[in-house]
Amino acid sequence: MRKPAFQKVAAAMEIPADLAEKAALVELTGQNFLRVENYLGIIEYTAERLLLQCKNCRLEISGKNLLIELYAREELILRGQIEQLHYF
């Protein structure tokens, strides 16, 4: 019961979801540049697919020639031909 109440307070104070709930923050620039924040880790990575574990969901990025340009605790920068983003 505590979680919905906290979410209500956060919504009332208009705190963004990426701060309040640590929701994944995805910034997509064009088709070739993707920046992800608030993720927990990599589950699978190939040149065609990157599967990330986020706090509340999983994020699958499909494409071609995917290259992780930067991988740190805070952010991940991906380059390549991005074709699909899939949350599940």
Place this chain on the structure above:
Amino acid sequence: MKGELALLKRIRLLRKGFVKVHICGGNYERFLNLCANHGILLWDIQPAQRGYEAKLYRKDFFSLKPLAKKCRTRVRVRRKYGLPFFLYRHRKRKVFALGLCFCGFFIFFLSCFIWNITIHGNLSISRQTLMEYLASRQITYGTRKSALDCRQLAADLRNDFPGIIWVSVRLTGTYLQIDLQENTDRPEAETENAPEASDLVADADGTIVSMITREGLPVAGKGDKVKKGDVLVKGEMEITDDADNVVNYRYCRSDADIYIRTTIPYEDTFSLAHEIITYTGRKRYAVYLKLFGRYFGVDPGLRCFADGDIMGTERQLRLPGNIYLPASAGILSAREYKRTVVAYTKEEAIALAKQKLQKFLLENEQKGVQIFENNVKIEVSTTSCRAKGTLTVIKKTGRSVRIKKSDFPQEGTNE
């Protein structure tokens, strides 16, 4: 800006040193996550040969061992980049390191002096005059930068050259740049230096075609024939009483625009035989280095040609950021030619004589002389060509001549 940031990032990477590793075996996704959680920065991760390739800082590489052991992965170094590896590889080359340090120190030492001076915007004041002025103030090639006060130099330039209305002195690196602007609307020097009381006299024989007097007493008029030395405008005006007796004189600096029609002689003779130069195509090159005013280089026989010319280009060496060095590099090229004596044909000689006459007329027109009539005849003999005759021109006349003042007290003064 983006490019500069990328360059700075690259320099920082090379300074710290980084390695490209190949990660294979075991659970390598878990290995990547562990690296991120332990604060190890990875970049350029890409799948390669049943594993991944990634780059990481040199110091982070030594923290990988327990993580790799935990995930049962193998980490192999593929390539090393950066200054720490370079220094380690060349650790036994002490003289090289010493030379590198000396080179850096030498460049730093040289950057404390002025090695290039440029002057822009000077029209009537020549570069040589300004350079001599700078030299008199101990500012020349090789002067210490700390000894130069740009603001003071700009102020002194304005004071010592009254024709300069704006000056900017900038020192960038070892490069001293002086930009200035001269006053182009200054009155003519002749008027400034003209005597206090003066007549205007004719400086050539001719007929006056136009005369506008601004100051003084005109003694000639339009249509009058004058000879060289005749007074045209008097600067001495008599003041008479009722009985026409001179009681006083008033003096002024005569000023008038007087144009006379006069004739000027023209004669030009040249020989029909002349030399022409034909390049044979044989060339020789030499390179040289100029260091502190001394030349070093190899001369592969540039003067081997009996008839030849030598041309060269020289460039002062500089580092990025306007750091000019006291060194120049140049290339000399010698080209061989043959001299052949040929004679102008009659048509060629006439065309050349006309061309020379046109040049003479153009030079006169640029001086403000109007060409009224052209009586020059061109004659071609067997050995030479002669253009002779007279040109009737309309030109400005009037030369200031100082007047000897009489003993009368001048009007309007208490003398």
